[in-house]
């Protein structure tokens with residue numbers, strides 16, 4: 683009989699909130715002023731850079747965008763661009779054919795429907811080609827941190843925006859047992875419930891930096907980790923059985939489709 687898969691440790695909502703607060707404070711003291719890692723000079727550039735960052739490192743995106751934006755500095759110019767030229771410029775980011783189509787189509791829609799501006803509105807953003815909730819949340823986080831004019835800087839009112847959930851945020855949220863879910867939308871909901879809205883933008887950035895430096899995918903440094911006292915995965919060197927169990931379940935679901 684196969685061994686029963688271990689579940690994530692159960693804990694009360696109050697205890698999880700306290701733990702989250704302690705993790706938040708530790709991350710704040712390590713990263714007091716986190717910045718958006720994708721280079722940009724305006725919402726349009728960050729929108730394009732974020733679309734390019736899918737399945738690709740920020741460093742690679744930052745290497746290709748200076749020339750891309752030198753050739754096509756506005757939505758109007760990118761909307762009229764030759765697709766082959768765009769593909770060549772962004773080729774190092776991978777999936778370059780789909781991405782070139784997405785950023786050119788997106789620029790066309792910005793010109794046609796939004797007067798060449800990036801709309802500061804979740805619903806309008808996610809209706810653009812190549813733009814999902816994660817990309818839109820990156821823009822809202824940057825708008826808050828960099829005080830973009832015309833964009834919301836205060837998350838205390840419900841406006842449909844949330845928390846950026848990328849691969850690092852997903853991995854760390856599960857290792858830290860802040861969520862039991864695998865799906866970004868559900869992880870986002872769990873984090874939004876645990877954190878005050880004014881922390882949403884910077885919390886995910888801090889997790890992303892921490893995921894690159896300490897809690898990496900392959901070799902988490904649990905022995906010297908400043909979060910270890912609040913992390914149930916520390917006892918498993920970062921590979922807790924509940925994550926293996928979910929990975930297997932996800933693989934089985936995919937295979938049965």
Ligand code: SF4
Pocket residue numbers: 857858896897898902903904905907908909910913914915916919920921
């Ligand atoms: S203790 Fe290990 S698994 Fe937990 S946050 Fe730190 S590095 Fe990641």
